[in-house]
Amino acid sequence: MHEDEDDAALFRAAVGKVDPLRTDAAPPPERPRPRPAVRREDDGGDARGMAGLLAGSPDAVLLRGDASAFRRERVNARDWQRLRRGQFAAQDELDLHGASALEAEMLVARFLAESLDAGFGCVRIVHGKGGAGGVPVLKNLVDRLLRQRGEVLAFHSAPPAQGGTGALLVLLSRR
Structure with missing residues (x-):
């Protein structure tokens, strides 16, 4: 008897009787990935609150490192x-650092109108990566605003x- 056979026999003696695994069992269903909670604050329905609701929409919340994309x-x-x-x-840039959601909404609208009047084809909007509770408010707001324009x-x-996920390159239609 070889030493390998002795080891195998010792192992079987130590483990004892085992039951084989069932192979007909279905794998457990995949659990959905957790989504971050979005905190909503009701401030009476003023324009700042509407911008906050737009930015905090639960169907598509962008997080700090997420890329924004639309085509x-x-x-x-x-x-x-x-x-x-x-x-x-x-050809031009708008920096929204320090702007409130309401200010950002107005600044973006004015910036896009001026960029179109100037005939620009591509502009950059810097929204930053920060936000309340880890959710970048301006990033989500600008993403939603641009999709509607x-x-x-x-x-x-x-x-x-050029700013990474804290900035957007925007292609504009020519008049």
Whole structure:
């Protein structure tokens, strides 16, 4: 008898009688990934509260490191790839650091109107990464606002050298 056979026999003696696993058992169902809770504060329904509800919509909350992305169907794949890679030069920039949600909403609307009047094709909006309770308020607000604007063809989080997930490159339609 070899030493390997002795080891196997000793192991079987130590373990004792075992029952084989059932192979017909179904695997447990996958549990959904947890979603962060979004805190909503009712402040009486003023405009600041409406902007807060828009930013805090539970169906699509962006977190600090999440990339923002939106593309209308008429934007071709080549331009979309160039936007994602940051290969369009931003012709103007809006920095929203320190702005409240209501101020940001007005600043974005005015900035887009001025950019269209100037004939700009690509602009950058810096919204930052901070927010209440880990949820970036301005980032979510700007994402929702831009999706609703007809002049916005596409937007994507900027590459790291241009602000990363704290900024957006926005493609605008030409008049």
